Amino acid sequence: MNSRYAEQSTADPRTAELTESLSAVERRITRAVEAAGREQRPELIVVTKYFPAEDVIRLYDLGVRDVGENKDQEASAKAREVAQALRARDAQAYDADPLRWHFIGQLQSNKAKSVAGYAHAVHSVDRGSLLKGLKKVAAERAEPLGCLIQVDLREQVEEGARGGAAPEEVPALAAGISEAQGLRLAGLMAVAPLGEPAEEAFARLSRLHAELLAEHPQAGMVSAGMSGDLEQAVAHGATHLRIGRDVLGERPYAR
Template identity: 75%
Template structure:
């Protein structure tokens, strides 16, 4: 690991990361959970250098939500870490999670670096991912994104309606190269996060009854991770509280 004291940014990230990990541990203890949820650090609008710093601090799961940025960044990070020590990196690589809305025509690009897509919300995207996954060695983990807003119809934030989950699940299971991994959601702004995540937990239980392997529940961000942990989230997507405020150029 690099000497954090010689790099102020690494020291800042280490401090932020430690604070977030402490929050997660306290939330898990309050919820009576022995196993901590996994932390995915969302690195949108932050440079490859920060991702490398996070890797050196022990982070192994990072998230992105724009393919144009993510594909270039993932390549830079991989090449630079492999140049430093290819054997060590290949034995313990970063895992990239795509967490934003995804156009079907970007599926092939995303499969070039991501091992999980958290935002599968329509059958056309399942078909695009299936086509792109042909010949891929490892199955792509697919999470169905659920729109938790009551009666929402605009689709502006992405996500399938709860009643669409069974059909999407069957479509993923029936597609070679894809694996149904679980559910993902963003808490609506219009209601307390705890209430929304409680609904998500019930939807996940219904999915697990039919598909026991779909055990990932991706929920919770910087402002509501405690509520997500209380409702059983297995993966948290945290950006701001680890990396700081995002800017379009940094």
């Protein structure tokens, strides 16, 4: 068992299960980092969609501080419930060391205000209309909202397709984010396309990120890699891994 989690209480069977799975994922990350010859270890974002607030609280107690969600309706309610529970336990401790909520799903512009109320970062900025919606609400935040541009890594990107901006659209989106008050250009996010080797897709993402850094050196995040392809993502410079199934298990139900 990874020493990071070994000292945690395992009296609760679900906590014991999460302890083991977190340790297994951390071992995979360690092996991937060593195989890639990297010095910087990627951060782990545990994707908690469809899992209850109680699991998020267990993860917090195990040391997890970054969690990801895909749907605002679920995420906003869960963020409130978790914050209320942890503040009821020890408000000072939680406010000093809170969870960071990462919104990683497709976001409708009319949900921008809600997401900006709890999210540390939005990983799925992929079009100008969404950027416009985020600009309207960002000024109300105490700190800038991190924004990652989601890139479609398919070889042929269909015009008007959702789920990521075409590579040629990245510079304009990056400029819009970096110039907006209340927004912070954090980097790039991508999902390996189905039916295509993840290695090749993440290599393209790495090249796109190098181009972005040349113009925006502060945009250091690369959000890539999930349970099935984290090794390939680490090999190509991912700084944040979005892992759900291999930590929490199979989804209890889909909505």
